Amino acid sequence: MNDASPSLRSPLHERVIGVPLGAPPSPPEPDLKLDPKLRRLHLNESPLPPSPRVIEAVTAAARDGAYYPDFACTALADRLSRMTGVSKDVMTFGNGSGDLLIAATLATVGPGDEAVMATPTFVTCGRGVVLTGAKKIEVPVRDDGVTDMDAMIAAITPRTRLVYMCSPNNPTGGPSSREELQALAKAVPEDVVLLIDEAYFEFGRFAGGVDALDIVRERKGAWIITRTLSKAYSLAGFRVGYSYSSDKSIAEALAKSRPSFIVGRIALAAACAAVDDRDYHEKIVRTVSQERDRLAGGFRQLGFNVLPSATNFIMAIPAAKPAAAFASALAAKGLLAQAMPWRGPNGALRMSIGTAADSDAVLETVREELAKA
Ligand SMILES: Cc1ncc(COP(=O)(O)O)c(C=O)c1O
Known part of the structure; x- marks a missing residue:
């Protein structure tokens, strides 16, 4: 397949994506494949399978x-x-x-x-x-x-x-x-x-x-x-x-x-x-909400400011070091979370609610990262 010709202009492309057609490609997205080693906690998906x-x-x-x-x-x-x-x-x-x-x-x-x-x-x-x-x-x-x-x-x-x-x-x-x-x-x-x-x-x-x-x-x-x-x-x-x-x-x-x-x-x-399947749907909402509150509590104990959430994710603002440092430490263990620039100098970590084992692994990794200088 040929690359787009540099003479080909797409106003839509420039307006929406912010770069002209034919510009060098953006860095690759994180691996979104269903790799069982990766825990996808960056897309606000459900940790439970369909009914x-x-x-x-x-x-x-x-x-x-x-x-x-x-x-x-x-x-x-x-x-x-x-x-x-x-x-x-x-x-x-x-x-x-x-x-x-x-x-x-x-x-x-x-x-x-x-x-x-x-x-x-x-x-x-x-x-x-x-x-x-x-x-x-x-x-x-x-x-x-x-x-x-x-x-x-x-x-x-x-x-x-x-x-x-x-x-x-x-x-x-x-x-x-x-x-x-x-x-x-x-x-x-x-x-x-x-x-x-x-x-x-x-x-x-x-x-x-x-x-x-x-x-x-x-x-x-x-x-x-x-x-x-x-x-x-x-x-x-x-x-x-x-x-x-x-x-x-x-x-x-x-x-x-x-x-x-x-x-x-x-x-x-x-x-x-x-x-x-109302029972199953209610189980999803209850399980995820309870796990969210547990994960939020764990982050608070580690000194993060966790914003109120009525969703299947939390946003945790670190006091100690940039959110990106925690996201990298998590990614190194296959736990994908999103570091965001909002708000304050350290930004914030947004992460979906996974299984109880995912929350334990996240909190453990964050604790380790905090313990590093
Ligand atoms: C606030 C909000 N609206 C809409 C969507 C789109 O979801 P979907 O297209 O899967 O229905 C999302 C997905 O994360 C979302 O967070």
């Missing part, structure tokens, strides 16, 4: 693999509608919820428009905004990692077309309160889309947090909520996400921003089986 009922369902669905799937994902929509009372015609399904975040930007903003979002927050919506030629307006989160709602509201201008709100927030972990979300839902003008990313919704609920649906149902203006089967249903590899919208036209605009049949037959069968 046994999922495995049965996908095997059965594979027999019909010659046929396109139901593009409306009716079987899953029926289940979600029964669970929430949301009408099926305001639901849209995606190849993961990240897919719907991009679709939401394509459907709402363009050149000259602004989209307000926190920083740091989950990157995909911001990437979509840049892709459309609109401008990101980034509002620093509070020191505890939770979105600064007053500052978000103050950042809304007549050019704002989209407000992206991730709660609980990735990468910091903290959920916004009911009052904060209500204030935002009230302050965002009716013709501006309020996009709430609830990828960690089930963990947030387990921690006693709010359901954004209760809040946006009171809102007169436009809204979208995105959720995923990747985290609390252990289906990240299947790629199924969904959204609820304030009205049918938004749901349709999201669906039409991508090719048809975006959720495959096997992924759909997996999602339905996972949603049906």
Whole structure:
């Protein structure tokens, strides 16, 4: 395969990736292969496998693999509608919820428009905004990692077309309160889309947090909520996400921003089986939440400032040395964690909740690293 010709120009490439087509390649990503020696604690995946009922369902669905799937994902929509009372015609399904975040930007903003979002927050919506030629307006989160709602509201201008709100927030972990979300839902003008990313919704609920649906149902203006089967249903590899919208036209605009049949037959069968197995789903949320609190406690005992988390990951801020030093020590033992520049001189370590053995290995390695000069 030839390298891209230096004369080939791609504005999209420059805008989104930040480098011209034909520029030297970026350094390789960490090894994402399913190497059993590596513990992937950098992608907020579930440490539990999918439900046994999922495995049965996908095997059965594979027999019909010659046929396109139901593009409306009716079987899953029926289940979600029964669970929430949301009408099926305001639901849209995606190849993961990240897919719907991009679709939401394509459907709402363009050149000259602004989209307000926190920083740091989950990157995909911001990437979509840049892709459309609109401008990101980034509002620093509070020191505890939770979105600064007053500052978000103050950042809304007549050019704002989209407000992206991730709660609980990735990468910091903290959920916004009911009052904060209500204030935002009230302050965002009716013709501006309020996009709430609830990828960690089930963990947030387990921690006693709010359901954004209760809040946006009171809102007169436009809204979208995105959720995923990747985290609390252990289906990240299947790629199924969904959204609820304030009205049918938004749901349709999201669906039409991508090719048809975006959720495959096997992924759909997996999602339905996972949603049906309530006991297993609750076990995932409970196990991960309890292990998260244990891991957070261990980091606190080692002198880290662990931010509040209602997710399947924690963010731990070291006092003693840079987060990158801990990430390297962990990587040397096959434990992949993410060192991030936010916040303070040492940055922070973000790490997903793995098994109890993973937490023990992490804490042991961190203790060893602290003991070094
Ligand atoms: C806040 C948030 N939103 C969306 C996603 C996308 O998840 P998926 O595309 O697997 O549904 C993630 C993944 O980590 C996330 O953290």
